[in-house]
Amino acid sequence: EAAVTQSPRNKVAVTGGKVTLSCNQTNNHNNMYWYRQDTGHGLRLIHYSYGAGSTEKGDIPDGYKASRPSQENFSLILELATPSQTSVYFCASGDEGANTEVFFGKGTRLTVV
Amino acid sequence: GDQVEQSPSALSLHEGTGSALRCNFTTTMRAVQWFRKNSRGSLINLFYLASGTKENGRLKSAFDSKERYSTLHIRDAQLEDSGTYFCAAGNSGTYQRFGTGTKLQVVP
Numbered sequence: 001e002a003a004v005t006q007s008p009r010n011k012v013a014v015t016g017g018k019v020t021l022s023c024n025q026t027n028n029h030n031n032m033y034w035y036r037q038d039t040g041h042g043l044r045l046i047h048y049s050y051g052a053g054s055t056e057k058g059d060i061p062d063g064y065k066a067s068r069p070s071q072e073n074f075s076l077i078l079e080l081a082t083p084s085q086t087s088v089y090f091c092a093s094g095d096e097g098a099n100t101e102v103f104f105g106k107g108t109r110l111t112v113v
Numbered sequence: 114g115d116q117v118e119q120s121p122s123a124l125s126l127h128e129g130t131g132s133a134l135r136c137n138f139t140t141t142m143r144a145v146q147w148f149r150k151n152s153r154g155s156l157i158n159l160f161y162l163a164s165g166t167k168e169n170g171r172l173k174s175a176f177d178s179k180e181r182y183s184t185l186h187i188r189d190a191q192l193e194d195s196g197t198y199f200c201a202a203g204n205s206g207t208y209q210r211f212g213t214g215t216k217l218q219v220v221p
């Protein structure tokens with residue numbers, strides 16, 4: 001069973017503060033993804049990565065940075081958090097190639113006050 | 114515009130009954146994946162299809178790339194089936210786009 005672990009699971013941040021969400025996968029998957037899920041929007045892709053050292057913009061990258069220092073780890077960084085970034089964030093990993101099956105972490109609930 | 118249109122947005126089923134969720138695609142997709150978000154907020158993989166149908170217990174999914182749709186059938190619904198169901202599909206890109214979800218409530 002694919003294993004994707006996110007941390008923290010819950011986070012409260014202040015407006016203007018820096019937030020880092022971490023994701024670790026032990027599946028040796030090349031591709032990793034960060035999504036946010038808001039009611040009425042489904043899951044929207046923020047950033048993704050093809051492998052260590054690679055980061056790509058998804059559909060809604062503004063206000064977010066990503067870092068892929070290794071095959072296993074993919075971080076999402078909010079340099080200046082805003083209340084509009086309050087959401088549930090999901091990390092996922094999948095094999096190399098188009099439209100391969102992806103596996104999700106349990107999600108991180110972020111509240112920016 | 115949106116590439117994945119999911120319906121219905123909400124559904125209420127009595128225990129023991131069934132229904133179908135549907136995703137229509139505005140372009141040809143190469144594969145579809147179905148998930149359930151449970152009460153704890155976790156996304157559970159249900160199916161991954163590149164074509165045809167798959168069945169797992171009381172769930173069955175079909176994907177028709179040519180006709181641009183996928184369905185998820187639930188039969189003999191149980192209380193624990195409640196949750197929000199998402200489809201996700203992709204074309205020539207390397208990532209999938211999600212539907213807006215179907216909130217399913219199973220009632221006694």
